[in-house]
Amino acid sequence: MIMTFHFSKRVPADGTDAVGAILKAAADPKVISFAGGLPAPELFPVEGMKKATDKVYEEHGREALQYGAAAGVTELRQLILKRVAEKEGVHANLENVMVTTGSEQAIDLVGKAFVNPGDTVLVEDPTYLCALDVFRSYGAKFVGVPMDEDGMRMDALEDALKAHPEAKLVYTVPNFQNPTGRTMPADRRKKFAELAAKYDVPVLEDNPYGDIRFAGQHVPSVKSFDKTGHVFYMSTFSKILAPGFRLGWLVADPEVVKKLTVLKQSADLHTDNLVQYVVAEFFKENDVDAHVKEISALYGKRKQLMVEGLQKYFPKSVKYTNPEGGMFLWVTVPGVDDTVALFKECLKHNVAFVPGDPFFAGKPQPGTFRLNYSNMAEDKIQVGLKQLGAALDEALNK
Numbered sequence: 001m002i003m004t005f006h007f008s009k010r011v012p013a014d015g016t017d018a019v020g021a022i023l024k025a026a027a028d029p030k031v032i033s034f035a036g037g038l039p040a041p042e043l044f045p046v047e048g049m050k051k052a053t054d055k056v057y058e059e060h061g062r063e064a065l066q067y068g069a070a071a072g073v074t075e076l077r078q079l080i081l082k083r084v085a086e087k088e089g090v091h092a093n094l095e096n097v098m099v100t101t102g103s104e105q106a107i108d109l110v111g112k113a114f115v116n117p118g119d120t121v122l123v124e125d126p127t128y129l130c131a132l133d134v135f136r137s138y139g140a141k142f143v144g145v146p147m148d149e150d151g152m153r154m155d156a157l158e159d160a161l162k163a164h165p166e167a168k169l170v171y172t173v174p175n176f177q178n179p180t181g182r183t184m185p186a187d188r189r190k191k192f193a194e195l196a197a198k199y200d201v202p203v204l205e206d207n208p209y210g211d212i213r214f215a216g217q218h219v220p221s222v223k224s225f226d227k228t229g230h231v232f233y234m235s236t237f238s239k240i241l242a243p244g245f246r247l248g249w250l251v252a253d254p255e256v257v258k259k260l261t262v263l264k265q266s267a268d269l270h271t272d273n274l275v276q277y278v279v280a281e282f283f284k285e286n287d288v289d290a291h292v293k294e295i296s297a298l299y300g301k302r303k304q305l306m307v308e309g310l311q312k313y314f315p316k317s318v319k320y321t322n323p324e325g326g327m328f329l330w331v332t333v334p335g336v337d338d339t340v341a342l343f344k345e346c347l348k349h350n351v352a353f354v355p356g357d358p359f360f361a362g363k364p365q366p367g368t369f370r371l372n373y374s375n376m377a378e379d380k381i382q383v384g385l386k387q388l389g390a391a392l393d394e395a396l397n398k
Contacts, residue, residue, distance in 0.1 A: 009117075009139070010137040010138070028350075030350050031347065031350050031351065031352050032350060032351045032352070032376070032380050032383060032384035032387065033351075033352040033376075034351070034352065034353050034371040034372050034373070034376060034384060034388075035352045035353055035354045035370075035372065036372055036375055037178070037327060037328070037372055037374075038243070038372070038374065038375040039238070039239055039242075039243060039295070039327075039374055039375065040295070040298060040299070040374055040375055041375075043291075043294060043295050043298065044241075044242050045241065045242075045282070045286070045291060048282055048285070048286050049241075049242070049278060049282060051285065052278045052279075052281040052282040052285060052286075053274075053278050053281075055281055055285075056274065056277040056278050056281050060277050063273070063277070064273050064274040064277045065273070065274065066273065067269065067270065067273075068270045068273040068276075069270060070098075070261045070262075070264050070265045070269060070270045071097075071098045071099065071257070071261050072097075072098055072099025072249070072270070072271060072276060073099070073273060073276040073277060073280065074094070075276075075277070075280040076099055076276045076277075076279060076280045077094055077097045077098070077099060077249075078094065079279075079280055079283055080097050080099075080249050080251070081093070081094065081096075081097055081251075084221075084233065084235075084251055087210075087211070087218075088207075088210075088220065088221040088223065088224055088233070089220050089221065089224035090221060090223045090224055090233055090251060092251050093254075095254040095257065096251050096252060096253070096254055096257060097249060097250070097251050097257070098249065098250055098257050098260060098261055098264070099247065099248070099249050099270075099271050099276060100234075100247075100248040100249060100250060100264070100271060101246050101247075101248070101268055101271045101272070102236065102238065102243075102246040102247065102248045103206065103208055103234055103235060103236035103238070103248030103249075104130060104134075104248070105248065105264070105267070105268075105271075106234040106248050106249070106250040106260075107130070107131050107134045107135075107171075107204070107206070107234070108134050108267075109250075109260045109263050109264055109267075110169070110204050110232060110250075110260070111134045111135050111137070111138045111140070111169075112138060112263050113256070113259050113260055113263060114168050114169050114202065115135055115138040115139065115140050115168055115169065116138070116139065116168075117138070117139025118139055118141060119138075119139065119140055119141065119166070119167075119168040119169075120140070120141050120142075120143055120164050120166055120167045120168060121135050121140040121141070121142055121143070121167065121168060121169045121170075121171060122142075122143050122145055122157070122160050122161070122164070122167050122169070122170040122171070122201075123135075123142055123143070123144060123145065123170075123171045123172075123361050124144070124145055124147055124151070124152045124171075124172060124173065124177065125144025125145060125146060125147065125360055125361055125362065126144075126147075126179055126180065126330075126356060126359035126360045126361075126365070126368070127144075127171065127173065127177075127178075127179075127359060127360075127361065128171075128173055128178045128179070128206065128359070129179075129358045129359050131171055131206070132358070132359075132361060135169075135171070142361035142362065143160050143163075143164055143167070143361065144360065144361035144362045145157050145160050145170075147180065147182065149182060149321070150182065150183070150184060150185050150188065151172075151174060151177060151182045151183065151184035151185075151188065152172060152174075152184065152188070152192075154188050154191045154192060154195065157170070157192070157195060158195055158199075161195060161199040161201065162199075165199070167199075167201050168201070168202075169201065169202055169203075169204060170196065170201055170202070170203045170204070171203075171204045171206065172184075172192070172203060172204070172205055172206065172222070173206045173207070173208075173209075174189060174192075174205065174207070174219075174221075174222055175207050175209055175210040175219070175325065175326065176209040176210070176212065176213075176323050176324070176325045176326025176327070176328070177326075178208075178209070178326070178327075178328055178370075179328055179330055179354070179356070179359045179370035180321050180328070180329075180330040181321045181322075181323030181326055181328050181329045181330055182321060182323070182330075183216070183219060183323070183324055183325070184219070184222075185219060186219050186220055189219065189220065189221070189222045189224075189225055190225045192222050192225070193222055193223075193225035193226045193227070193228075193230070193231055194225075196226070196228070196230035196231060197226075197227070197228040197230055200230070201230065202230055202231075202232060202256075203222065203226075203230055203231045203232065204232050204234065205221060205222045205223055205231055205232065205233045205234065206234055206235075207221065207233065207234065207235045208235060208236045208238065208239055209239055209325060209326035209327060210235065210325075211239065211240050211292050211296075212239055212240070212292070212295060212296050212299055212325045212326055212327065213296055213324060213325035214296040214297065214299055214300025214303070214324065214325055215300065215324040215325070216324035216325075221233060223251065229252075229253040229256075231252075232250060232251070232252040232253075232256060233250070233251045233252070234248065234249065234250040234251070235248065235249060236248040236249070237279055239295075239327070240288065240291070240292050240295065241279065241282070241288075245272075245275045245278075245279065246271070246272070246275070247271065247272075247275055247276065247279060296325065299325075299326075299327065299373065299374050300325075301378070302373040302374065302376065302378060302381060303323065303329070303373045305373075305378055305381045305382065306329065306371065306373045306381055306385065307320075307322055307329075308382075309381060309382050309384075309385030309386070309389075310331075310385060312385075312386075312389075313385050313386045313388070313389030313390075314331075314385070314388075314389045314392060315333070315389070315392055315393060315396060317333070317334050317335070317396075318331060318332070318333050318334075318392065319331070319332045319334075320332070327372055327373065327374040328370050328371065328372055328373075329370075329371050329373070330356075330368065330369075330370055330371075331353075331368065331369050331370075331371060332365070332367055332368050333367040333368075333369075333392060333396070334367060335367065335396050336366060336367035336392075336395060336396070337366045337367070338366075339355040339356055339357060339364075339366065339367060339368060339369050340355045340357060342355070342367075342369075342391075342392075342395055343355050343369070345391055345394070345395055346387075346388055346391040346392075348391070349387040349388065349390060349391040350387060351384045351385075351387040351388045351391065353369040353370060353371050353388070354369060354370045354372075355368075355369050356368030356369050356370065
């Protein structure tokens with residue numbers, strides 16, 4: 001008898017992976033793909049990491065290769081605390097910070113700790129699609145909070161909190177948001193922290209892109225305005241060092257960190273010890289801020305080329321965001337009802353993007369899609385946008 005598999009409700013019922021299928025199609029070498037969210041590999045600090053790794057083996061080899069604490073290597077946690085204090089105005093203690101296997105694990109652990117089947121989670125609309133996938137796997141019901149060009153609207157958030165007092169969590173990406181590239185101003189962040197306290201709801205502030213700023217001024221984190229412990233702040237080394245390290249972290253109330261650490265132990269015991277030691281050593285021996293400036297300069301150049309291409313090749317009715325940092329911008333094409341069908345048409349022109357549909361908690365906004373500029377050579381940006389513009393003209397004039 002052939003085995004019948006009875007999967008849990010966490011597995012998508014139809015067994016499909018729409019985004020995976022899109023990215024697979026976009027991986028065709030003939031296709032100029034703006035679909036991924038990959039950092040530029042030419043800026044990975046390979047030589048510096050090799051030196052740091054050698055030194056770790058010499059000085060901490062046995063500890064690095066042994067089992068470790070679920071909360072993370074102490075030296076790295078201290079480095080994170082110093083960095084968030086200097087960069088984000090978040091002042092905490094060792095008991096407030098834990099290391100995770102990529103920031104994706106931080107989202108998963110928070111979902112596991114706070115979301116029961118049927119619970120309400122408030123999110124920006126649109127928002128990071130993998131966060132939706134994680135919370136959905138724990139049975140969350142979503143309420144999308146409207147955005148404008150300055151990110152999540154605080155009046156809309158308060159309306160949502162009043163209408164849904166049962167909400168268990170609010171998830172936000174306030175810096176160079178994925179997928180829109182928008183950044184929330186300081187006054188909204190202050191109000192955000194106040195609303196979290198007023199309505200007694202935890203906020204997961206996800207900041208993977210905040211260091212990659214190439215225009216405008218730094219904005220303090222939502223967590224920096226938090227006086228009550230309602231805001232959990234998370235970030236990653238993926239965008240400034242190497243995504244393959246799978247190294248993220250979370251700063252939160254000690255009670256929350258303690259619970260999440262227990263959950264992490266049952267998931268993977270602890271994050272890779274060697275990688276933690278290597279990153280701590282790399283920070284000692286290198287000017288990481290100078291490295292981040294180099295990344296920011298390259299992404300800023302590529303974003304500007306993309307904006308110029310949009311202006312030159314896209315129909316005049318098309319709208320798009322113009323981010324001050326990060327890796328993405330968001331396009332809206334009036335008159336297009338089915339962006340997935342548009343994606344398939346664009347593939348015929350050998351150019352790809354990520355359709356907007358999977359980024360929405362509820363009903364998708366027609367004609368939206370995300371473009372990535374961080375991982376595309378400058379000469380291909382113009383060529384790709386010319387091809388994409390031709391595909392849009394063709395779709396709109398059918």
